[in-house]
Amino acid sequence: xxxxxIVEIWGEPAGIxxxxxxxxxxxxxxxxxxxxxxIQFSTPGQARLAxxxxxxxxxxxxxxx
Numbered sequence: 001x002x003x004x005x006i007v008e009i010w011g012e013p014a015g016i017x018x019x020x021x022x023x024x025x026x027x028x029x030x031x032x033x034x035x036x037x038x039i040q041f042s043t044p045g046q047a048r049l050a051x052x053x054x055x056x057x058x059x060x061x062x063x064x065x
Contacts, residue, residue: 005044007051014051017044026051 002019007026015028015036026047028037033051041047 005047007044007048009048009051009055014055015047017041017047032057 005017005024007014007017013029014033015026015030017024017026020040023040023042024044024047025038025040026033026036028034032054035054036047036050039047039050041050
């Protein structure tokens with residue numbers, strides 16, 4: 001088993017990515033990231049990008065003045 005990668009979006013935890021063979025599986029820890037729970041990605045970076053896109057779509061991005 002490999003070390004987990006913690007995925008944070010704007011400083012908030014979104015999930016944990018674990019290596020499974022040649023892929024990385026996302027395990028969501030908060031809303032709205034449950035939509036990504038169990039999905040496999042080629043790299044941890046792709047999992048983080050998917051979480052960032054989902055966060056942006058749900059309106060959880062940074063607050064701009």
